[in-house]
Amino acid sequence: IKYICTDIFKDAKNWNTLALNREVPSRIVHGTHDEVVPIDESIKFNSRHPWCSLKELDSDHGLLSHLEWVLDDCMGFFKRLGFLSIE
Secondary structure, three states, X not given: OXXXXXHHHHOHHHOXXXXXXXXXXXXXXXXXXXXXXXXXXHHHHHHHOOOEEEEEXXXXXXXXXXXXXXXXXXXXXXXXXXXXXXX
């Protein structure tokens, strides 16, 4: 979890968003009170990528107030894609 929470963002400024245009099912979960990354960024990205789905939560950047929901949603997303078979 440490890697997901910190190290991945160190490289984010070097990502080429044009290379992210492959139609890969994606789930965006974004807090409506995020002061680090404005929710409008996720809304714009989602509108340009029809294979994405966006869920807005009444939370901040860390989504800690909805952590259990986020984990359940991720598990459901991967299950629907056939990556998990947990009952």
